Amino acid sequence: MKRLSYLLMLTLGAPLAAMAAEESPHTLTANVSLASDYVFRGISQTGGDPAIQGGFDYSHSSGIYIGTWGSNVGWIEDYQGYGSGNIELDLYGGYRNSIGDTGITYDVGVIGYFYPGKKSGGLVVNPTDANTTELYAALGWKWFTVKYSYGISDEIFGFANADGSSYLDISASLPIGETGLTVGAHWGTFEFENNPNQDYDDWKVSLAYDMGKLSGKFSGMTLGVMYTDTDAKKAFWTDFNNEYLGDGTTTVWISKAF
Numbered sequence: 001m002k003r004l005s006y007l008l009m010l011t012l013g014a015p016l017a018a019m020a021a022e023e024s025p026h027t028l029t030a031n032v033s034l035a036s037d038y039v040f041r042g043i044s045q046t047g048g049d050p051a052i053q054g055g056f057d058y059s060h061s062s063g064i065y066i067g068t069w070g071s072n073v074g075w076i077e078d079y080q081g082y083g084s085g086n087i088e089l090d091l092y093g094g095y096r097n098s099i100g101d102t103g104i105t106y107d108v109g110v111i112g113y114f115y116p117g118k119k120s121g122g123l124v125v126n127p128t129d130a131n132t133t134e135l136y137a138a139l140g141w142k143w144f145t146v147k148y149s150y151g152i153s154d155e156i157f158g159f160a161n162a163d164g165s166s167y168l169d170i171s172a173s174l175p176i177g178e179t180g181l182t183v184g185a186h187w188g189t190f191e192f193e194n195n196p197n198q199d200y201d202d203w204k205v206s207l208a209y210d211m212g213k214l215s216g217k218f219s220g221m222t223l224g225v226m227y228t229d230t231d232a233k234k235a236f237w238t239d240f241n242n243e244y245l246g247d248g249t250t251t252v253w254i255s256k257a258f
Helices: 002-012 014-020
Strands: 026-035 051-060 064-072 087-098 104-114 132-141 144-151 166-175 181-191 200-210 221-230 249-257
Touching: none
Parallel strands: none
Antiparallel strands: 026 051, 026 249, 051 064, 064 087, 087 104, 104 132, 132 144, 144 166, 166 181, 181 200, 200 221, 221 249
16 A cells, blocks of 8 residues: 555656655554463453464554454363364454543444364264354443443354353453553453353452563563452363363463564
8 A cells, every 4th residue: 555655656746745644544554472471351262272372453543443363262172072183263343432532432243253173073973053143232431441342143152052141241440540451450250151050150350561661672562460360160161181270370471562
């Protein structure tokens, strides 16, 4: 795109050069991270193993956005019983904006969690499909966010006949002055339709540091640590390796945004 704009300016002169200097309504960003564990809604997705993750996001000044994100996972084989499968790929899109001058923001959209793999030949004869689709809506104000997700696919993260399952997320993220440190806290509750034994609450506290405060060469890099825990029933959230996926866990990570 930059190359094309340059050629057009050379051909058509100053009027187009002035137009090109205007701020674009389009924004494309990328991110990559390395974590000691991948914990999603309080549940370890890698059985305590490290994860490498990354994604791309496109947004328009109107508020419309789309994106994709991926990570390695372990539960597809170790908990769900697939013959093979160790990747999560998320696709999402929505609309976000603010409500006048109230300082309140909102975000509505849809997300699909996809787990490519082979069901046959694993530890379960006919495992339930792990792919999941959710609608979500969120409200934010200053450091606080409330988000509600509602499952619309028949299967929700490997549980059959679970459409209508929901997850409520209440989070806070508070910067500490100009130090580059941000303190976070979260509480969530997951209710599985027709699978009440899997219901649980989870909570998290975190501390993140903007490494750009050290030097410009670290711009966009964040170093963080968090502690997560749940009240998930051990009998229902233990994988085939006898790993309790809802156990209290300390995770460290480093990420880079582009």
